[in-house]
Each structure stands twice: as structure tokens, then as C-alpha cells.
Amino acid sequence: xxxxLSTKDLDRDTAVGILDVAEDxxxxxxxxxxxxxxxxxKTVINLFFEDSTxxxxxxxxxxxxxxxxxxxxxxKGSSVSKGEGLKxxxxxxxxxxADAVVVRHSASGAAQVLAESKWIDASxxxxxxxxxxHPTQALLDAFTMRKRLHGEASRGRDLAGLRVTIxxxxxxxxxxRSNVWLLNTLGASVNLVxxxxxxxxxxxxxxxxxxxxxxxxxxxxPDVVMMLRIQAERMHAAFFPNPREYSRQWGLDDERLSxxxxxxxxxxxxxxxxxxxxxxxxADSSRSTVLEQVANGVSVRMAVLYxxxxxxxxx
Amino acid sequence: MIxxxxxxxxxxxxxxxxxxxxxxxxVAGKGAGSRVIDATxxxxxxxxxxxxxxxxxxxxxxxxxxxxxxxAAAAGGFTAVHAMANTSPVADTAGVVEQVQSLxxxxxxxxxxxxxxxxxxxxGERLSEIGxxxxxxxxxxxxxxxxxxxxxxxxxxxxxEYVKTFGGVIAQxxxxxxxxxxxxxxxxxxxxxxxxxxxxxxxxxxxIARDVLLAQHVxxxxxxxxxxxxxxxxxxxxxxxRGIHVTAEVTPHHLLLTDELARSYDSxxxxxxxxxxxxxxxxxxxxxxxxxxxIVATDHAPHPAESKQCAWDEASFGMVGLxxxxxxxxxxxxxxxxxxxxxxxxxxxxxxxxxxxxAGYDAAFVPGSPANLTxxxxxxxxxxGLEDLRGKGTNSPYLGRELPGRVIATIHNGYxxxxxxxxxxxxxxxxxxxxxxxxxxxxxx
Ligand SMILES: [Zn+2]
Numbered sequence: 001x002x003x004x005l006s007t008k009d010l011d012r013d014t015a016v017g018i019l020d021v022a023e024d025x026x027x028x029x030x031x032x033x034x035x036x037x038x039x040x041x042k043t044v045i046n047l048f049f050e051d052s053t054x055x056x057x058x059x060x061x062x063x064x065x066x067x068x069x070x071x072x073x074x075x076k077g078s079s080v081s082k083g084e085g086l087k088x089x090x091x092x093x094x095x096x097x098a099d100a101v102v103v104r105h106s107a108s109g110a111a112q113v114l115a116e117s118k119w120i121d122a123s124x125x126x127x128x129x130x131x132x133x134h135p136t137q138a139l140l141d142a143f144t145m146r147k148r149l150h151g152e153a154s155r156g157r158d159l160a161g162l163r164v165t166i167x168x169x170x171x172x173x174x175x176x177r178s179n180v181w182l183l184n185t186l187g188a189s190v191n192l193v194x195x196x197x198x199x200x201x202x203x204x205x206x207x208x209x210x211x212x213x214x215x216x217x218x219x220x221x222p223d224v225v226m227m228l229r230i231q232a233e234r235m236h237a238a239f240f241p242n243p244r245e246y247s248r249q250w251g252l253d254d255e256r257l258s259x260x261x262x263x264x265x266x267x268x269x270x271x272x273x274x275x276x277x278x279x280x281x282x283a284d285s286s287r288s289t290v291l292e293q294v295a296n297g298v299s300v301r302m303a304v305l306y307x308x309x310x311x312x313x314x315x
Numbered sequence: 316m317i318x319x320x321x322x323x324x325x326x327x328x329x330x331x332x333x334x335x336x337x338x339x340x341x342v343a344g345k346g347a348g349s350r351v352i353d354a355t356x357x358x359x360x361x362x363x364x365x366x367x368x369x370x371x372x373x374x375x376x377x378x379x380x381x382x383x384x385x386x387a388a389a390a391g392g393f394t395a396v397h398a399m400a401n402t403s404p405v406a407d408t409a410g411v412v413e414q415v416q417s418l419x420x421x422x423x424x425x426x427x428x429x430x431x432x433x434x435x436x437x438x439g440e441r442l443s444e445i446g447x448x449x450x451x452x453x454x455x456x457x458x459x460x461x462x463x464x465x466x467x468x469x470x471x472x473x474x475x476e477y478v479k480t481f482g483g484v485i486a487q488x489x490x491x492x493x494x495x496x497x498x499x500x501x502x503x504x505x506x507x508x509x510x511x512x513x514x515x516x517x518x519x520x521x522x523i524a525r526d527v528l529l530a531q532h533v534x535x536x537x538x539x540x541x542x543x544x545x546x547x548x549x550x551x552x553x554x555x556x557r558g559i560h561v562t563a564e565v566t567p568h569h570l571l572l573t574d575e576l577a578r579s580y581d582s583x584x585x586x587x588x589x590x591x592x593x594x595x596x597x598x599x600x601x602x603x604x605x606x607x608x609x610i611v612a613t614d615h616a617p618h619p620a621e622s623k624q625c626a627w628d629e630a631s632f633g634m635v636g637l638x639x640x641x642x643x644x645x646x647x648x649x650x651x652x653x654x655x656x657x658x659x660x661x662x663x664x665x666x667x668x669x670x671x672x673x674a675g676y677d678a679a680f681v682p683g684s685p686a687n688l689t690x691x692x693x694x695x696x697x698x699x700g701l702e703d704l705r706g707k708g709t710n711s712p713y714l715g716r717e718l719p720g721r722v723i724a725t726i727h728n729g730y731x732x733x734x735x736x737x738x739x740x741x742x743x744x745x746x747x748x749x750x751x752x753x754x755x756x757x758x759x760x
Contacts, residue, residue: 008508085625107626108499108510109580116579130628132510177510200507201515 001307003115003124006133007182012158015185019143020155021303022296028065029299039068042099042309046072047089048127049105054270055127055137058294059102062301068309071096086110090119098122100309108132108174123308131172137269138178140300142186144289145224147296148265160187165217167193167250168228168277169239171200175269176228180208193217194250197239214250218259225260226267227252227278247276254281265289317726318342322354322690324680325361325660332359334686336758337729337751341682352734354690357723358656361664361679362394362687365637366457366486366564366671367540367612370396370427372418373411374403379617379707381415382741384637385424387615387706389732391637392689392722396425396615397671400432401462407432407443409451416453422741423748424732428671431455433474433485437463442474449481456672459486461540462587464522466492471526475535482672484562486538487526489547490588494518499628501574501589509577511627514589516544523547527554527561538670539563541614543588545598552607562670564612565599567636567643572596572712582623582630583712586616603662604653610667613640617708635708642718645693650719656693689733690724697721705738 001014010018028036044063048056056072063070073093086105093101100123103111108130115124128134145162146154164183170176170192183190184207191209192199199210211217218225230246240246247253252266257279260266266278266287274280283290317334324330333342333349365388371379379387381398388396398415400406406415412429419427431448435441437460448455458478465471465487474485495518500506502513523539527550530537539551542563554561568586573593576584584590602608616633623630636643644663648654654662660679668676675685696719704711725733730747732739 085621085629087621087624105626107628110626112580113626116581130510131512174510177508201502201513202504202507204504205508 004135004304004308005111005115005124005126007135007138007178007185010182010185012185015139015142015182016156016158018139018300018303018307019146021306022139022143022299023155025302025306026296026299035065035067037067038306038310039063039066042068043097044068044070044100044102044305045093045096045098046070046074047093047101047103048074049110050128052104052128054294055104058297059127059301061298062305065298066302066305068305086114087117087119090114090117094120094122100125100305102127104128106130125304125308128174130174132174133178134174135178136297136301136304137175138182139304140293140297141179141226141267141269142182143296143300144267144292145265147292148289158186159183162188162224163191163222164188164224164226165191165193165222166226166228167214167217167252169198169230169234170194170228171198172231172234173228179226180206191217191220191222195240214256218256221261222264224265224267225252228269229271229273230277243276251277251279252282253279257282257285257287260287262287267293269293316349317352317729317731318349319352319354319359319690322357322359324359325657327656332680332688334726334729336754337686339680339682339684339686352690352724356694357690357692360392360656360660360689360691361676362725362727363392363641363663363689364667364671364673364676365393365396365613365615365640366610366667367461368396368398368615368637369401369617369633370398370415371402371617373414377619381418381427382422383706384615384617385419385422385427386738386741387635387637387704389424389725389727390705390722390738391639392641392691392725393637394425394687394689394725394727395428395668395673397428397430397457399461400430400459401437405432405436406430407435409444409447409453412448412453412455413451420748420752421745423727423744425727426673428457428673429453429455430457430459430461430486433458433460433465434470439463439465439467439470442470442477445474445477445483446480449483456481456483457486457538457670458483459488459540461486461488464488464490464492466522468525468529472529472533475530475537476533479535484536484538484670486540487522488540489519489522489526491518491522500577500585501591503574503592505574505577509580511577516546516591519544519588520546520550523550527551527559530561531557531559536560541566541569541588541612542599542608543569543591543595545595548598548602548607552602555607562609563607564610565603565608566614567611567640567647568634568712569599570596570603570611570647571643576712577627580627582625582627583634583710585627585630585632586634587632600647600651600653603648604658610662610670611640611644612667613637617706618710620709623710633710635704635706635711638703638705639699639711639713639718641691641722642699642720643713645720646718649693686726686729688726689722692721692723693719695719695721
């Protein structure tokens with residue numbers, strides 16, 4: 001694997017392979033000595049054109065646990081975000097000898113543009129591009145689901161038969177897109193629920209079922225309910241009348257939570273807006289995987305960095 | 316005197332042509348000492364006329380100038396272009412349009428016909444000095460806020476009415492602004508997957524529907540720029556059936572390329588209106604063949620390299636198109652059997668000149684008519700490359716593609732601007748243009 005740009009490109013075996021390596025990485029985290037020497041001498045650059053402390057930190061911890069040299073090239077507020085384009089930045093990073101660039105950008109396709117350009121030869125890892133994809137988030141979500149389902153017997157398995165409902169701002173969500181492709185590849189079935197304004201107007205080719213009614217989806221007894229964040233900028237753009245109405249119709253409140261099976265997983269990619277798309281009770285319940293998702297994020301990102309930077313040399 | 320032998324006319328017949336004093340003359344009178352161009356095996360077309368060109372001067376000379384854009388046009392077989400008003404300053408006064416026209420005259424590669432802005436500064440709020448531009452030396456007849464839509468219905472109504480006074484036309488860039496805020500590409504299955512903000516077909520179709528009804532109501536002439544959807548074709552067809560005075564253009568790229576190309580996130584494919592679905596491409600071809608769409612216009616939109624070497628959202632909209640237009644029309648329309656060369660002559664020369672009220676293109680090749688023509692070899696093909704681009708812009712979607720045809724010679728007002736497939740030197744063309752101007756003035760005196 002040279003780059004990780006999208007989950008749509010991953011076949012089942014590759015995806016399961018990444019999750020299996022992530023299991024190994026998770027084991028490392030339980031040891032006293034949490035560091036592996038695997039990527040010693042490799043330079044990983046965190047190139048964040050968009051602020052995201054949690055994702056940036058997760059990659060930082062992952063790279064350091066693998067002994068890579070990690071440089072944060074946080075572009076927000078610097079010349080980079082004010083028009084110094086992708087090209088100049090990429091050429092600068094190439095000159096610094098970057099082996100991998102973890103890129104977060106507000107423009108869809110930015111990671112692919114970097115990967116296909118001749119500006120830089122490094123492995124490109126998409127850490128979220130606009131409203132397109134966020135592949136490591138989907139991988140950590142899949143890892144979390146698999147772990148809850150199969151525990152110690154997770155290795156080698158996919159998510160066949162799992163029924164996942166994703167609720168919220170599908171239209172603008174890179175997490176939703178990455179999850180749709182990956183969950184389908186892993187054998188799960190995906191149900192999207194949102195007001196019509198927050199769904200793409202044309203979802204031809206999406207391997208999903210789509211509904212507008214969250215209660216109907218809850219009553220269909222899903223194995224996983226994944227709530228997406230509603231961003232503040234959607235509040236005043238006529239996607240829905242007001243937050244209260246959104247919350248009433250599409251929020252996971254305590255009443256809806258109580259109708260779920262005790263072992264139904266409640267997921268959220270964070271950061272959550274408690275009281276809007278998810279109640280505090282739902283976020284903190286035993287069904288919630290939110291904190292596992294954070295921990296698993298490091299393992300999955302270690303696995304991806306390992307496969308991009310060390311995997312190729314060994315195969 | 317120039318004599319052209321053995322060329323195939325658009326109607327398929329073969330004839331020799333003679334040119335003297337800037338006009339076609341009776342070939343029987345051809346004398347010794349003529350420059351003879353052997354055009355055996357070549358198609359001769361009337362000089363091509365582009366109703367939609369962005370020359371960028373004044374103000375954006377890093378993208379294109381009147382000279383470089385004129386050279387790109389001549390290389391593509393054009394002898395006249397209509398220069399859009401979105402320059403800096405905007406072409407909203409007599410001074411700017413006269414300046415643009417006179418730059419074109421000096422350089423001489425093509426006749427440059429300035430388009431006047433409909434509203435001051437393209438601001439969409441107040442009418443610009445339309446009458447002053449019409450009455451200026453540039454005698455502007457086409458008015459457009461292209462790049463922006465005249466979205467205010469009342470202002471559009473007034474503009475349509477006002478230009479009736481002197482037989483002008485409003486060329487509308489049909490784009491409902493609220494429906495296309497931050498829009499990046501065609502709204503559909505591909506945009507949904509790529510996470511790029513959608514530019515829905517309805518944003519174009521609803522404006523066209525409104526405008527044809529306005530044109531009908533006030534009995535005015537409307538021209539619809541760059542029609543890009545099957546739905547727009549239906550609206551225009553309906554309007555024509557009702558007898559509304561509407562004409563429509565399609566760009567070469569909308570006749571060939573689809574939104575699937577955006578999957579590369581290669582911003583050379585980012586254009587406004589955006590590339591649409593294959594169904595739209597097919598509908599546009601049929602509409603051009605059956606006359607619902609009147610003309611092909613390039614929407615040649617050069618940009619400096621840096622405004623395309625970036626993420627899709629950050630890239631400028633637009634493609635260059637003058638150098639490749641005829642090849643794309645051949646590929647999409649002629650080689651597919653939808654139209655013949657006589658139709659090409661009509662959609663790329665006679666009709667655009669008629670819409671722009673540009674004289675001299677109504678009786679091509681007839682003795683006495685201005686000698687504007689292009690010799691085209693439709694039998695060759697080659698991989699289109701940077702060396703084929705003669706303007707400043709390199710933002711062509713066709714680089715690396717195999718394209719049919721090649722412009723062998725272009726003659727503007729009786730003097731050559733392209734010979735043996737190469738542009739004639741700028742100084743030589745400028746001199747010839749000056750000589751042609753003074754002989755015209757002498758004959759008028
Ligand atoms: Zn336009």
C-alpha cells in the first residue's frame with residue numbers, strides 16, 4: 001500500500017488485514033514498554049490545513065509509538081492556509097525528506113491531488129478531506145465494532161451480517177462516506193437516516209438503505225447506531241428549522257436509547273454536541289463506544305503507518 | 316492576391332478561390348505573381364466566429380492578453396471573437412470597449428468584438444452605459460454579465476427591453492446564485508460520492524425558463540450562453556416552438572466531457588457551468604444537430620497555472636478552448652455523423668456572426684464578401700499537447716488526448732494569420748492589418 005486516500009479503494013482482505021495489524025498494535029499498548037522501533041529513521045509529517053487537535057494528536061501518538069520522527073506542520077493560521085497552495089507546501093515537505101504525509105484539508109480531494117501530483121513522492125495518508133472521506137476514522141469504527149462483537153477472536157473476521165444505522169448530516173460527512181464503503185466491503189448492511197436536506201440528492205451507487213424516520217430505524221433493531229455531529233454552520237442555512245426540532249426528530253435521546261437492545265452499540269466520531277444529536281445519557285451509557293473509539297484510533301493509525309512505511313519494504 | 320486551389324467547400328463541392336483587396340474575387344481573374352495555396356484534400360470553412368471568449372485584457376494580463384488570445388483564436392481557425400466583459404476595469408463604458416476593440420485591430424489576428432457588461436461592474440444592481448457602448452466606435456451589440464447571472468428579474472427585463480432600441484441582445488449566463496453557492500461541480504451521483512458541493516441543473520434551467528418568458532413578454536431577443544443540461548435543451552426547444560426570439564450556444568467541452576472526469580480531482584475539469592452527465596452530452600449533441608441550439612461558442616477561459624495547481628475547491632473555473640474547438644466539434648458532431656461541414660460552417664461562423672450582428676459573414680466565399688476563411692485538414696489526428704496551445708493558458712482538458720483535424724491556414728480580411736499550420740509572425744500580421752485598414756478607409760473616402 002503506497003497511500004491511503006479512501007476506503008472505497010480497499011478490498012475486503014486488505015481492510016481485514018489492516019484491522020488485524022491494528023490488533024497487534026493494540027497489544028503493544030497494553031505492554032509496559034509501549035514503543036516499537038519499527039519506523040525508526042522514518043519521517044512522518046502531520047500536515048493539517050484544518051484544525052483538529054484530536055485527529056492530529058492521535059496520529060502523533062501513533063507515529064511516536066512506532067519510533068518515527070513526527071513533525072507537526074500545522075497550517076491553520078499560517079501562510080499555508082492563507083493561499084500558499086498545496087503545491088508549495090508539498091514541495092517543501094518533499095525537500096525535508098518526508099516519508100509519509102498525514103494530510104487534513106478542508107477541500108475534498110486534496111489528499112488525492114497530493115498523491116497523484118509530481119510534487120512529492122511520500123506516502124499520503126488522508127486524515128480527512130473536505131466532505132469526501134476520512135478513512136482512518138472508518139477503519140477505527142470498524143475495528144471497534146469488530147472488537148465488541150468478537151473480542152479476542154477478532155482477527156481474520158469481517159462484519160458480515162452486522163446492521164449499522166448512521167444518523168445525521170450525511171451530506172457533509174466524510175465519516176459517513178468512508179463508513180458506507182468500508183462497512184459494505186466488510187459485509188455489514190448500512191442504513192442512513194437524516195432529514196432529506198442533509199442527504200445527497202442523488203445516492204445512486206451507494207450500497208445503503210435510506211430513511212427519514214429515526215424511530216422506524218430504531219424499531220428495526222440495529223446492531224449499531226452511529227450518530228454524526230451537526231456542525232454549527234448548518235444551523236442557519238435552512239437545512240432544518242431549528243436545533244430543537246432537529247434534536248426531537250433525529251437526536252438519540254434517552255427514550256430512544258431505552259428502546260435499543262442492551263448490546264446495541266452507540267457510536268460517535270466526536271466531538272459530540274450533547275443535547276443536540278445525542279443525549280448525555282446515550283453518550284455515557286454502557287452501549288456507547290466513544291472512548292474505545294479514541295483508544296482504537298491510535299492502534300488503527302499505527303497499523304496504517306506501519307503498512308505504508310514498513311509493509312512495502314518487507315513484502 | 317491569394318489563390319486557393321482544390322479546396323472542398325462546406326457543401327462538398329470543390330472550387331478554387333481567389334482573394335484580393337481583402338475580399339473574395341472572381342477566380343477567373345487570377346493573375347501571375349499570386350500566392351497559391353494548394354488546398355487539395357482540405358476543407359475550406361468560412362472564418363470561424365466565437366461569440367464567447369475571455370481575453371482577460373485589461374486587468375488580467377497574466378492570464379491572457381488581446382494579442383495572445385487573438386493568436387490562440389487564429390490558430391484555432393477563428394477570424395472573429397467576442398471578448399467578454401469581465402475584465403478589470405469591467406467593460407461597462409465606451410472607453411473600455413473602444414480600447415479592447417482597437418487593441419484587436421492593431422494586432423490584427425482576428426476581429427475583436429467587445430461584449431458590454433449589462434450592469435455596472437457586473438454588480439447586478441444598475442444598468443451599465445449600454446447605449447453609450449452601442450453608440451461608440453466599438454458599436455457593441457452583445458451585452459453580458461458573463462461569469463455572473465443577471466439574476467434580478469426586473470433588471471433582466473429592463474435590459475432585454477433596452478437593447479431592443481438598437482437591435483442588441485442580452486447574452487445570459489444562466490445560474491441562479493442562491494442555488495449554486497459554493498458550487499463546485501454538477502450535482503448528481505458523482506458529486507455526492509466525491510463530497511464536492513453540487514451545481515444543480517435546476518439552477519440553470521429555472522433562469523432560462525424565466526428569461527425566455529421575459530423575452531416573450533417584452534418582445535426582445537435573448538441569447539443563452541453555454542447551455543449545459545438536457546432540461547435546458549427542453550426549455551429552449553419549447554421557447555422556440557412558441558416563437559420566442561431565443562438563441563442558444565453550447566461549448567465544445569459540454570459536447571464531449573462528463574462529470575465522471577471530476578473523479579480525478581484534476582481541476583482542469585473544473586468549469587462553469589460544470590461538466591454534466593452523459594445523458595446531457597447526448598441531448599446537447601442532438602439539440603445542436605436539430606437547430607435547437609444555434610451555435611458552438613468556446614467560453615475560452617485562460618488561467619495562470621497556479622490557479623489550477625491546487626485542490627479542486629480552490630481552483631478557478633474555466634478551460635481554454637479556442638485552439639481545440641474545431642477538433643472537438645469534428646469529434647463530437649461530424650465524426651459521429653450528426654452534422655456535416657455545411658452545418659459546421661453555420662454553427663461556428665454564419666450564425667454566431669448573425670447573433671452578434673457582425674457583418675461580412677452572411678455570404679461566405681462569394682465575390683465581394685470579406686475574405687475570412689480557414690483551411691482544415693479533417694483527415695489527420697494527433698495527440699493534443701502543450702505545443703498546440705498558443706495563448707497563455709495551459710488549462711486545456713484535452714492535453715494528452717488524441718484529437719482529429721488540424722487548422723492549416725487562416726485568412727482574416729484577406730491576409731494570412733496562419734500558414735502551413737503555423738501562426739504568421741505578429742509584426743507581419745499587424746502590418747497586414749494596418750494595410751487592410753488603410754485600403755478600406757481609402758475605398759470609403
Ligand atoms: Zn459564463
